[in-house]
Amino acid sequence: MEFRKLIEENSNEAWVKYLPNLSIDCVVFGFHDAVLKVLLIKIKEEKLWGLPGGYVLKTENLNEAASRILLERTGAANIYLQQFRVFSDLNRSEGFFENFDDAIWNKQRFLSIGFYALVDYSQVNLIVDEISDACEWTAIDELPKLMMDHGTIFEKALVALRKQLNYKPIGYNLLPEKFTMPELQKLYEIILGKKLNRGNFYRKMLRYDILIKLNEIRKGGAHKAPDLYQFDIEKYHLALKNGFNEGW
Amino acid sequence: MEFRKLIEENSNEAWVKYLPNLSIDCVVFGFHDAVLKVLLIKIKEEKLWGLPGGYVLKTENLNEAASRILLERTGAANIYLQQFRVFSDLNRSEGFFENFDDAIWNKQRFLSIGFYALVDYSQVNLIVDEISDACEWTAIDELPKLMMDHGTIFEKALVALRKQLNYKPIGYNLLPEKFTMPELQKLYEIILGKKLNRGNFYRKMLRYDILIKLNEIRKGGAHKAPDLYQFDIEKYHLALKNGFNEGW
Numbered sequence: 001m002e003f004r005k006l007i008e009e010n011s012n013e014a015w016v017k018y019l020p021n022l023s024i025d026c027v028v029f030g031f032h033d034a035v036l037k038v039l040l041i042k043i044k045e046e047k048l049w050g051l052p053g054g055y056v057l058k059t060e061n062l063n064e065a066a067s068r069i070l071l072e073r074t075g076a077a078n079i080y081l082q083q084f085r086v087f088s089d090l091n092r093s094e095g096f097f098e099n100f101d102d103a104i105w106n107k108q109r110f111l112s113i114g115f116y117a118l119v120d121y122s123q124v125n126l127i128v129d130e131i132s133d134a135c136e137w138t139a140i141d142e143l144p145k146l147m148m149d150h151g152t153i154f155e156k157a158l159v160a161l162r163k164q165l166n167y168k169p170i171g172y173n174l175l176p177e178k179f180t181m182p183e184l185q186k187l188y189e190i191i192l193g194k195k196l197n198r199g200n201f202y203r204k205m206l207r208y209d210i211l212i213k214l215n216e217i218r219k220g221g222a223h224k225a226p227d228l229y230q231f232d233i234e235k236y237h238l239a240l241k242n243g244f245n246e247g248w
Numbered sequence: 249m250e251f252r253k254l255i256e257e258n259s260n261e262a263w264v265k266y267l268p269n270l271s272i273d274c275v276v277f278g279f280h281d282a283v284l285k286v287l288l289i290k291i292k293e294e295k296l297w298g299l300p301g302g303y304v305l306k307t308e309n310l311n312e313a314a315s316r317i318l319l320e321r322t323g324a325a326n327i328y329l330q331q332f333r334v335f336s337d338l339n340r341s342e343g344f345f346e347n348f349d350d351a352i353w354n355k356q357r358f359l360s361i362g363f364y365a366l367v368d369y370s371q372v373n374l375i376v377d378e379i380s381d382a383c384e385w386t387a388i389d390e391l392p393k394l395m396m397d398h399g400t401i402f403e404k405a406l407v408a409l410r411k412q413l414n415y416k417p418i419g420y421n422l423l424p425e426k427f428t429m430p431e432l433q434k435l436y437e438i439i440l441g442k443k444l445n446r447g448n449f450y451r452k453m454l455r456y457d458i459l460i461k462l463n464e465i466r467k468g469g470a471h472k473a474p475d476l477y478q479f480d481i482e483k484y485h486l487a488l489k490n491g492f493n494e495g496w
Contacts, residue, residue, distance in 0.1 A: 019269050022359070058357070062336040086334060086361055088310040109306070111270070113334055166414060166495035192496055204496075247414035247495070248440055248452075 003044045006131055007097070007106050014105035018055035023110040024066050025053040025087075025150065027157035028074070030121040031174035034183075035139050036190045038154065039074070039126070040146070042134035048147040051154065052135070053112065066115045073135065075125040080118045080173050084160035085153075087112045092149045112149075116157040118173040162192055167243040169210050172231050180218055180226040181205070208244055210236045251293045254379055255345070255354050262353040266303035271358040272314050273301040273335075273398065275405035276322070278369040279422035282431075283387050284438045286402065287322070287374070288394070290382035296395040299402065300383070301360070314363045321383065323373040328366045328421050332408035333401075335360045340397045360397075364405040366421040410440055415491040417458050420479050428466055428474040429453070456492055458484045 028039035040049045054069040056062065066081050088111045097107040126135040138144070146154065164170060171179075171187055185201045205211065212232050217225035276287035288297045302317035304310065314329050336359045345355040374383040386392070394402065412418060419427075419435055433449045453459065460480045465473035 019357070019359070021267050022269070056336075056359075059338070061338060062334055062359070083334060086310055086331060088304075090307070090309060109267070111267070111304075111310070162496075163411075163415060163491075167411060188496060196496065243411075248410075248436060248444065 011105040022056050023112045025051045025112045025114055025153050027116040027154050030119050032121040034186050037137040037139050040138050041132040044133045049144045050147040051150045076123050081115050083115050085114045085156050114153050120173050169236050169239045178228045178230050210239055259353040270304050271360045273299045273360045273362055273401050275364040275402050278367050280369040282434050285385040285387050288386050289380040292381045297392045298395040299398045321375055324371050329363050331363050333362045333404050362401050368421050417484050417487045426476045426478050
């Protein structure tokens with residue numbers, strides 16, 4: 001169906017179902033072949049890329065709403081989700097719906113609650129819905145111009161994710177079950193956008209006490225085969241809940 | 249005026265002026281005589297204590313709304329404010345307005361955006377408004393039971409403030425212009441709820457490079473007079489903007 005017609009037809013139902021003036025935008029990070037990627041959608045006809053998002057049902061809290069939005073878009077349940085900021089500028093939609101009737105749902109002022117999510121790349125089935133004609137992973141250093149304030153939302157999500165590295169574990173939803181220390185370090189380096197000292201990384205990571213060293217090595221490489229690790233799930237989740245005892 | 253009558257009379261105007269279903273609650277921290285305190289208000293007749301809060305004008309962004317709410321309550325402008333979380337549980341108001349008509353503004357579902365603020369205790373003039381009959385500073389370890397989910401909002405604000413200690417400076421709005429290193433350490437200890445090692449504190453704080461050591465000492469004490477410091481405002485604000493280069 002044509003984009004305009006779809007927006008107009010869904011408007012009445014939206015007014016009934018959702019909390020007004022509130023939206024959710026999700027910055028979904030995935031890690032694949034040593035590249036950090038973000039999930040983008042392309043709005044039909046508009047030729048504009050943006051973040052996947054949606055609205056909050058009158059019967060939902062925010063975590064439920066964000067989980068449902070991502071489930072509809074990726075087919076993945078139990079995604080690690082974190083709200084990080086509300087975006088409330090008056091002009092944030094930049095007249096995106098200016099040619100529509102003033103009573104149309106989408107034309108209202110929306111404050112958008114930003115969530116970031118970390119997903120297992122391999123468990124995701126991207127789903128194109130009726131207002132989008134593409135849903136794709138894009139490397140974070142190759143992002144196109146994003147619609148509205150979605151570029152800002154992405155940047156703030158990356159800052160929030162970087163902060164999280166200092167007080168919570170990361171990697172369980174981004175790496176395969178078994179991984180090497182260089183692979184884990186690479187993930188941190190890509191999120192942080194800088195190189196880390198190998199020895200310091202190794203020591204600090206072991207101090208977090210969330211890894212199990214396996215009696216296995218990665219086979220098939222030309223060089224010395226590196227040790228394999230996996231996360232100690234119990235300790236990992238405890239640290240996710242309570243935070244590392246670092247800093248002050 | 250009676251509480252019920254006030255709520256009912258203000259309802260129509262609220263529907264016109266404010267964004268529906270959204271409120272702001274502020275956890276305002278002040279530091280005085282080595283005690284960390286929080287600003288509480290008491291709702292008229294209800295005999296319940298809560299956090300100062302308000303609604304978002306249709307013409308405001310969230311920072312403007314929070315600043316206005318605090319200005320109305322404390323008379324203080326340019327307060328350091330930080331949004332930290334949205335509280336969205338369906339039952340968060342616990343039937344607070346259950347005896348009111350369903351169309352009344354205050355009886356709607358509200359998602360509340362939590363801000364914490366750090367204020368200069370001496371620059372504040374607490375103001376009782378028409379729905380409250382007290383507005384007071386209370387030590388954080390002597391808080392009464394708070395209404396609705398305000399106890400949770402306070403706890404999450406304290407967690408957010410503790411996290412901020414690891415990547416941003418703190419103290420400018422809480423300490424007098426000139427202070428001693430033990431006074432600064434005491435502020436950190438009270439926020440963190442634990443003792444810190446004196447030498448480590450001193451080294452880490454100097455590494456942040458935000459302090460100026462003055463050629464003055466505190467006079468009048470019986471013991472060795474301690475050195476006085478003040479914040480290097482330029483470096484302090486730069487660190488507030490960019491964060492410390494600590495952690496990973």
